[in-house]
Amino acid sequence: MAATKIIVLDDDPTGSQTVHGCLLLTRWDEATLREAILDESPLFFVLTNTRGMDAARAAAVTREVCGNLSRALGALAARGHPVNPILVSRSDSTLRGHYPVETDVIAAELGPFDAHFLVPAFFEAGRITRGSVHYLVVDGREVPVHETEFARDSVFGYRHSFLPDYVEEKTGGRIPASRVERFLLADVRGDIRARLLALEGNACCVVDAEKQADLDHFCRQLQAAAGEGRRFLFRSAASLLTSLAALPPQPVAxxxxxxxxxxxxxxxxxxxxxxxxxxxxxxxxxxxxxxxxxxxxxxxxxxxxxxxxxxxxxxxxxxxxxxxxxxxxxxxxxxxxxxxxxxxxxxxxxxxxxxxxxxxxxxxxxxxxxxxxxxxxxxxxxxxxxxxxxxxxxxxxxxxxxxxxxxxxxxxxxxxxxxxxxxxxxxxxxxxxxxxxxxxxxxxxxxxxxx
Missing domain, CATH: 3.40.980.20 (Four-carbon acid sugar kinase, nucleotide binding domain)
Structure with missing residues (x-):
């Protein structure tokens, strides 16, 4: 049976902010990737730094990582060490970054995927999603992210906090808001296994979450669906990784x-x-x-x-x-x-x-x-x-x-x-x-x- 490894392509080095014991790679040659895949931690991060690049360069770097990763996984499988990767494109919890550039490249190089999920919640920094609207909690007040300074970023600006509209905006209409699958709080906290199993064609899904327990429950169902052969890709902030990795407390307080x-x-x-x-x-x-x-x-x-x-x-x-x-x-x-x-x-x-x-x-x-x-x-x-x-x-x-x-x-x-x-x-x-x-x-x- 193949082992599972969470592999995170991180567009800056802050995605590890909810986990511990794992490797951060600043190189992604095949040998380095093989070492990380075989490391005892359930996850590792490849620090691509693509948020500091233009879209073309970000795509090229992501493609290079994916190619080397594919070859590293293939070599390990040939040696009797098959690995089932869970792939995460980790980016900013305020929605800045090269979406859909990076997820498109990952899907082309390492797909096909049945769905990709946008999960921007990051509880430690007061980022929550409710009704498919992403909020920043500022001085106790929930502010839709399109009303914050982050939405006015000169490189990654955007006009929408309602995630289906954000997807339509960022994909230039290729994925209309009406085609985005919405997993609301009631869904995330309920039984969605059948719905997950029905996803196909790299469907775009956006996910609500107000607390870590929401993502814990969501990830248990994702992993059950993955165990039945479904392939999912994630574009997320850091809190999703906490639930996917399920690590014990860190050794030093x-x-x-x-x-x-x-x-x-x-x-x-x-x-x-x-x-x-x-x-x-x-x-x-x-x-x-x-x-x-x-x-x-x-x-x-x-x-x-x-x-x-x-x-x-x-x-x-x-x-x-x-x-x-x-x-x-x-x-x-x-x-x-x-x-x-x-x-x-x-x-x-x-x-x-x-x-x-x-x-x-x-x-x-x-x-x-x-x-x-x-x-x-x-x-x-x-x-x-x-x-x-x-x-x-x-x-x-x-x-x-x-x-x-x-x-x-x-x-x-x-x-x-x-x-x-x-x-x-x-x-x-x-x-x-x-x-x-x-x-x-x-x-x-x-x-x-x-x-």
Missing amino acids: PDAMAAYVRGGRPGAVVVGSHVRKTTEQLEALLREPGTVPLEVDVDRLERERATMLEEILERAAAAHAAGGTAVIYTSRTERTFADTAVRLAFGERVSDFLMDIIRGLPESLGFLISKGGITSNDTLARGLALRSSRVVGQILPGCSVVRCPADHPRYPDLPVVIFPGNVGDAGALAEAYRRLAPAAVARQGAREARN
């Missing part, structure tokens, strides 16, 4: 994550995300004892790159030597761009600069917090040059901690927090810092009190 900090030493924080929530969280973090603000003025980047890099690395080293945690952040001014390509190119230049900073931080760094999805992907893949890393758990709801391998040439066993841009309240980033640096905070607080 969120408030005990300081146990992973190397030598109890101070760390660094790198902030690339520009959403309003990130700016609020950054402001709160910089009020914490022991933090040292280092702003990257992106307007100077084109003409003064080398000078800026040298300045920031010198200041970061001085902060670390003095027992402080450097908080390196891009300037918060809002920029406008002629088109999407120009915006993406500018973002890549800024990210390249931040990765040069990460590569030059002190080798004795105790921890690293990376704020922003694309920033975090680049941190793992390029700044730290990791082929793979393992999620040890969450430090806060929606914020994963991974560790560099013990043989990393610069930062062995370094704990790295993957902190999405749009997760947590105003004090969340400061709370993550306090959990990793309690001794440093106490020392700096005592020093400031003496002065």
Whole structure:
């Protein structure tokens, strides 16, 4: 009988924010994929970073992953290790991303599928779906996502919170709203096995969920249908993965994550995300004892790159030597761009600069917090040059901690927090810092009190 493996193509590295013990891959050659398929965890993530690409490049990367994955699965089956994959295209819980580009490619390369399901609920960050309308809970109020800043994204903007209309909009009418199968709360909480078994032709389905128990019940029925030969594809946020994987509690409690900090030493924080929530969280973090603000003025980047890099690395080293945690952040001014390509190119230049900073931080760094999805992907893949890393758990709801391998040439066993841009309240980033640096905070607080 074939083993089951949940394989997640993640468009940035934040999809692991509800699970632990699994591998995150920043490479997807056949050998790396085979290792992950055979790993003891029930799931693994391939970090494609496609949300930071244009649609054509995103399709090409997804196609490459799928081709290598098909060959890896075929090779294992030929050796007597057949694997039944559950394929998930993990993306943003606020509906930003290359849909239907990525699911279309996966279906073409690894299909056919009987249905694909859109499941954007992410409870840890207050994203719920009811009556096929997707909401963000903001200060206790349920706001349809099309009314939020995320719907005005210059690359991935949209006009609809009612998911069938969102599907019609994003597919350019190829899938009309009237043809979208709606699984409402009553359905999700009831008996839908016969309905699941009747799906065919890669039917598009949208799924309600208000709490984890909804998805737990839904996934049990999905897996039963899969056991009868049905093939399903998922486009989801992170909460679906919690239910699919059914993992036990993480081994180290969120408030005990300081146990992973190397030598109890101070760390660094790198902030690339520009959403309003990130700016609020950054402001709160910089009020914490022991933090040292280092702003990257992106307007100077084109003409003064080398000078800026040298300045920031010198200041970061001085902060670390003095027992402080450097908080390196891009300037918060809002920029406008002629088109999407120009915006993406500018973002890549800024990210390249931040990765040069990460590569030059002190080798004795105790921890690293990376704020922003694309920033975090680049941190793992390029700044730290990791082929793979393992999620040890969450430090806060929606914020994963991974560790560099013990043989990393610069930062062995370094704990790295993957902190999405749009997760947590105003004090969340400061709370993550306090959990990793309690001794440093106490020392700096005592020093400031003496002065």
